[in-house]
Amino acid sequence: MNFSFRPKLLDCLHDYSRAQAGKDIGAGITVGVLALPLAMAFAIASGVSPTAGIWTGIVAGLLISLLGGSRVQIGGPTGAFIPIVYGIVVAHGFVNLLGATLLAGALLLAMGLARLGQLIRFIPVTVVIGFTNGIAVVIFLAQIKDFFGLDIAQVPAEFFERLKVLAAHAHTADLPTVSLSVACFVFLLFYNRLAQHLVFLRRAPGPLVVLIVGTLFAWLLELPVDTIGSRFGGIPQELPSFGMPAVSIHDFGKLISPALTIALLGAIESLLSARVADGQIDDRHDPNQELMAQGIANIAAPLFGGFAATGAIARTSTNARAGGRTPVAGVVHSLTLLAIVLVAAPLAAYVPLATLSAIVMVVAINMGEWHEFRELRRFSWSYRIILLVTFFMTVLFDLTVAVELGMVLACLFFIYRMSDLTRIERRVLSSEQLGPQLCHADGTPRVAAWQLYGALFFGAVNKLEELLDPRLGHPEIVILDMQRLIQLDTSGLEGLENLYEQLAKRRCSLLLCGLNSQPMSLLTRSGFADLLGKSSVFIDLADALSHARRALEAKAQLA
Template identity: 80%
Template sequence: MKIAFRPKLLDCLSTYDRIQFGKDVAAGITVGVLALPLAMAFAIASGASPAAGIWTAIVAGFVTAALGGSRVQIGGPTGAFIPIVYGIVAAHGFGNLLGATMLAGIMLLAMGIARMGQLIRFIPVTVVIGFTNGIAVVIFMAQIKDFFGLTIDHLPAEFFARIKVLAAHAHTVDLPTLALSVACLVFLLSYNRLAQLIPPLRRAPGPLAVLVVGTLAAWLLELPVETIGSRFNGIPQEFPGFGLPDLSIHDFGKLISPAITIALLGAIESLLSARVADSQIDDRHDPNQELIAQGLANIAAPLFGGFAATGAIARTSTNVKSGGRTPVAGMVHAVVLLGIVLIAAPLASYVPLATLSAIVMVVAVNMGEWHEFKELRRYSWNYRVILLATFFVTVLFDLTIAVELGMVLASLFFIYRMSELTRIERLPMKEEAHDPRFLYPDGTMRVATWQLFGSLFFGAVNKLEELLDPREGHPEVVILDMTRLIQLDTTGLEGLENLRDKLAKRGCRLILCGLNSQPGSLLFRSGFIDQLGDDNVCADLTQALRRAWVLLPSLMGGDEEY
């Protein structure tokens, strides 16, 4: 198998100029500044250190841009990973999270090499909406502890246990923390309106503005709230240690399932982000190259202490709106973050966790497609069941189970729908077929003609049994008009073989006519046509009736001109 490896960066460099470089640098700086508070907030919400989130954005962001299949994709930690990463950290520890991330990266890399990028699009939109909204709820709930300043040593990842712990510690609400959280939340939700009234605010992203304002307010007012410095001892102003995660064979086995979850979600979100970006810049991304880049990014990030990363829709859209049109903008964004760490890291110690929790809550609210719940009444029961089942299982149990359940339900409903569309109908005989030679003495037909519609597959093959119903008479020849049969699978082939054998035991012959390309190809390749006889495969119904006249026992040896 030939491996196609051609990053979008190579296509862009051939026509690159100074003007575009200036736009890319400006966009990269804007996105880099926006990514700083999001990277820290997502990391803390995931149970990791803020430094881990920043280095994830730096390393994964640079690799995604340099080697990806999209011109404008921005990679890094995202809100969608919060419940997954938090659950892995809670169950296995941060060290094993790094191992799971690298294992997921290998899976993504293999998916890209195997050219499976297009297969991700097979996931129904109902499943995507269901788990996206479910993840948003899980993220929102995970921020309640820091938003209210609750005194909780360990917050469980499991839904019911989390609710129980939050309720048991509701009396520990810290009023200064709650006041700062609410103020930051209101400020961020109303930021667009404020920016219209105060023009200078338009130059700064909302998360960065609330980060600065919240930090200054806590410092100037000397609010007794928890900060990055008090919980994590700040952010190291240096490069992190470089090395492979320390894993054992025992650890490797228990990390396979979490790694599959990371790989699946990373593939879905990165390709969804790339598709959104395509519509904004009138371009077309390479899904396989994007998966390769995401795989390499998730392999590289843990080497620097980072964790799971994927394409970030909000940061990618900001990149486009800021003028970024090539991967250079994403690379600049990573360099900007690196510069902030090496120069201004000590200032991060003053950032209140309440401010970061407000930022993540707004991200959770914005990432959910809540209007889809209002629209449910317009759709079928199948659509509603798949979406709601995926949503509730994501919230109450686990994302992996939710996606698996959603896919199983979607597949079952699709099979049922396709089987309903598959029909077998008795055709009225043409006038020439009412020749007395085609009739039994009692007036019943010696030839039965049926037409197949749709797809004869494992979910609909049982419909062939209608042809064997005694109430349909006892013809000596059965003609199957397959002009409107568009697809045949191996189970459908087996059904035709069984039908031929059962008819033969009754002394009845089978004739096929009007074969389309796919069913005809399978019937010829399987040897079914050879066993049936070439003469019993006709171009159309008229020719099939002529063949039936020849096969009728009482006419054998007669004039074959009809």
């Protein structure tokens, strides 16, 4: 296995021009400004401070751009991580979240080094749609507390407990908070339509406009609503301290499962984002390099107080639309975030949490592929089951369990379909093919030929048993025409060996013909071809019938 570590940035610098530099800088500033409200909103929704979200965007975003395998990938905290991170914080605390992120980074780095980037694409689209829509619902529900200003100290991470607590505190809804939340939500939901009629809004990111307008309204009207300053004390106007998280060695065992969840989701979302970006800029990303960059970024972010990061589809698409074509745009995006923190951090204290919750709710609505539910009737029942089971398991229980169950169901349905496609049909031999030597005196054939279709594997090997049905007669030679058999596994091989042994007990010979390369290779390596003998493996059916004719003639002469 050849090791390769070559960031996309190196390829882009060969013919880098001043004109492209201007486009990248403009796109990077645009995305950096867009990333500010999203980083704070996603962090607060995840149960951590907005400072952690911003530094995740700065550190992880910088490393993903410098070391990644995509030209335009923008990294940072994303909405998909909200239910996962929130659950880890509630169950294990913020320090252990940093430890889980470090472990996830190591796993992602290992996946990239092992060149497993292409394997992520094997996850069926039904599973991806199911957990994406499920995460969107979980994110939406997680914002109800801040959206309505409910007086709840801690919202449970578990679905049913969360609904119970929200319902019990519904009467504590705060009118000023609800008014501001609804106004920001409606404004952002219809922002794109509004921007079509107002020219000055077309180039301004919707979340940033809502953040500024919502903050101004709350400040000018002196609305009694929670802000970043009242809950978190604002955002420090300084660089964070650098160091390893104070995670006990005894805690690492319980962090393995959360780390696996972060790594799995990070790999899926980053490579999905890179693939979407490829279509926008007509390029092809390196999935293994991207996973290595994601791993390094998630190892580094916790050292600066950040948490889980991955490729962000919305910000990456914005980067491509704004003219970014190289990782330089991603670097500028991170530097823009850094400049905002160092210059304008005190202003963040006035940002209402209601405005941020409205932004996250709209993100949740936009990230879900809701049209897939309307189109379910067009697809097979197996497609519907996999998608719906993954969706409900994500909402009700856990993303890891949902993906695992979705993959198991997908595999089972695939095995069922492949088994259904595998057929063994009896070939009707003409009188010219048989001749007098291959028939008994009463005209019944002494030779039976069968055609195999598809794949003879563990899910279909039982179909060989019908060849031993006594109602089909007792031929002296059985020929298996395997010209249309494309795959044979060890279970199928064992089935052929059992068939050979059962036929031998009946004094019946087994002949094979028309073997393709993969089945022939397995038969040769296993020694079964030697057991049959070269005189029992033929090029085609005609050749096998000729041999059967000669064998029966020789048998008649000996008798």
